[in-house]
Amino acid sequence: MKEYKKRIAVFLVILSLAAFSGCDFISKETPVNVQSIASQPSIETSDNANSASDTNTKQNTETEKETDKNTSDKNRKESDEDKNKVTGLTLDVTELTLEVGQSALPKVTVEPSDAENKNEIWESSDKNIADVNSNGVIEAFSPGKCVVTVTSEDNPSVSAAVNVTVKEIEKTKVSEISVSFTEATLKVGESVMPVVTMSPSNADTLQEEWTSNNETVATVDKYGNITAHSEGSCTVTVTSVSNKSVKKNIKIIVESNETANQGIKPIVTDATYINGILVVNKSYGLPSDYNPGGLTWECAEAFEALRQGAAEDGINIYLSSGFRSYETQNQLYNSYVNLYGKETADTFSARPGHSEHQTGLAIDCNIVNDSFIGTPEAVWLEEHCYEYGFIIRYPQGKESITGYKYEPWHIRYLGVETAQDVYYSGLMLEEYLGIDSVYSY
Numbered sequence: 001m002k003e004y005k006k007r008i009a010v011f012l013v014i015l016s017l018a019a020f021s022g023c024d025f026i027s028k029e030t031p032v033n034v035q036s037i038a039s040q041p042s043i044e045t046s047d048n049a050n051s052a053s054d055t056n057t058k059q060n061t062e063t064e065k066e067t068d069k070n071t072s073d074k075n076r077k078e079s080d081e082d083k084n085k086v087t088g089l090t091l092d093v094t095e096l097t098l099e100v101g102q103s104a105l106p107k108v109t110v111e112p113s114d115a116e117n118k119n120e121i122w123e124s125s126d127k128n129i130a131d132v133n134s135n136g137v138i139e140a141f142s143p144g145k146c147v148v149t150v151t152s153e154d155n156p157s158v159s160a161a162v163n164v165t166v167k168e169i170e171k172t173k174v175s176e177i178s179v180s181f182t183e184a185t186l187k188v189g190e191s192v193m194p195v196v197t198m199s200p201s202n203a204d205t206l207q208e209e210w211t212s213n214n215e216t217v218a219t220v221d222k223y224g225n226i227t228a229h230s231e232g233s234c235t236v237t238v239t240s241v242s243n244k245s246v247k248k249n250i251k252i253i254v255e256s257n258e259t260a261n262q263g264i265k266p267i268v269t270d271a272t273y274i275n276g277i278l279v280v281n282k283s284y285g286l287p288s289d290y291n292p293g294g295l296t297w298e299c300a301e302a303f304e305a306l307r308q309g310a311a312e313d314g315i316n317i318y319l320s321s322g323f324r325s326y327e328t329q330n331q332l333y334n335s336y337v338n339l340y341g342k343e344t345a346d347t348f349s350a351r352p353g354h355s356e357h358q359t360g361l362a363i364d365c366n367i368v369n370d371s372f373i374g375t376p377e378a379v380w381l382e383e384h385c386y387e388y389g390f391i392i393r394y395p396q397g398k399e400s401i402t403g404y405k406y407e408p409w410h411i412r413y414l415g416v417e418t419a420q421d422v423y424y425s426g427l428m429l430e431e432y433l434g435i436d437s438v439y440s441y
């Protein structure tokens with residue numbers, strides 16, 4: 001009897017410890033998912049056993065005896081084994097979201113901590129979505145949902161589970177490209193490389209794709225090294241490989257290299273004067289170094305007089321474009337060629353060396369486009385500019401001779417005497433001088 005009571009007491013202590021730890025486990029750590037709930041019956045069994053035994057101790061020895069009779073041997077056996085039997089399993093996560101290719105190792109807590117057989121059995125409800133190895137490493141294979149369960153080898157009624165969601169690898173696309181410069185002027189043979197920044201920086205690929213729309217002018221390699229080959233302009237474009245709609249253009253202007261001027265442009269060494277008039281048209285060009293540095297003093301003074309004269313008539317004339325250097329015209333013309341093609345560009349923009357603006361004797365007034373045609377200012381210029389020494393250089397109806405469309409805004413300084421002469425002759429400058437205006441190249 002003494003021996004029996006002692007054994008019962010030990011049994012109760014074990015059961016109450018198990019029950020206590022089980023309750024603690026339920027209230028604090030039980031993950032809220034189906035699989036964990038499934039493990040509760042074993043705990044409840046402990047609880048029931050505990051309360052039953054508790055009742056037993058308060059009741060008569062007959063019952064105790066009965067209990068002893070029925071379960072004595074079994075209890076003794078279980079009591080020794082239960083001492084280290086697994087009663088609970090918990091995972092530190094109940095939900096896991098992984099991208100295809102990712103893996104995770106959930107942390108397992110075995111109760112009691114001194115359980116003899118802590119071996120775990122891992123299983124996935126769908127190995128194609130995510131599989132788990134014997135150590136609990138979960139690996140995601142394809143998009144979908146599955147449940148990974150860990151079961152105690154020692155006590156198969158104890159298990160825990162984690163719901164695994166596998167997603168397609170999220171690709172972050174490049175949304176913006178910035179370049180260290182968007183325009184560069186190079187000499188033939190020179191190279192340059194813009195610094196490219198793609199954002200966001202965690203995009204799946206920051207790879208760049210480079211193209212030049214005119215490889216005769218400049219080429220670009222896969223790293224963005226731009227090399228100038230011949231005079232002209234072109235556009236170099238960098239595109240994001242990850243998102244082809246994201247691109248940035250870099251305008252490249254290639255100037256002739258003085259020592260290696262092999263472009264299509266013939267070298268003009270001298271300005272041409274006919275009857276004392278500096279002539280610049282498609283037939284006659286200026287050398288690239290012809291540079292008065294701005295409007296000539298006479299031209300600027302005459303324009304000021306014209307402006308005041310117009311103002312007295314209630315007409316507002318202002319300068320829109322005066323002197324343009326060879327380099328400026330080169331850039332301007334090439335940009336038009338780039339946009340409209342050479343044939344069209346030649347109808348309204350002079351090739352470098354062939355612009356009257358390089359003489360410092362030509363001015364574009366007011367609005368430099370067709371909307372200026374017929375305005376009171378255009379009419380006033382037509383009727384009065386000769387009084388101040390200017391002519392309308394590209395009159396209406398003379399396109400075939402001048403080679404340019406009607407430009408009522410473009411006036412050319414000839415000095416009052418010559419301008420009056422030309423005006424009263426009813427001729428335009430080429431007719432007046434008996435010359436043509438045709439490119440020889």
Ligand SMILES: [Zn+2]
Nearest residue numbers: 362363364410
């Ligand atoms: Zn002009």
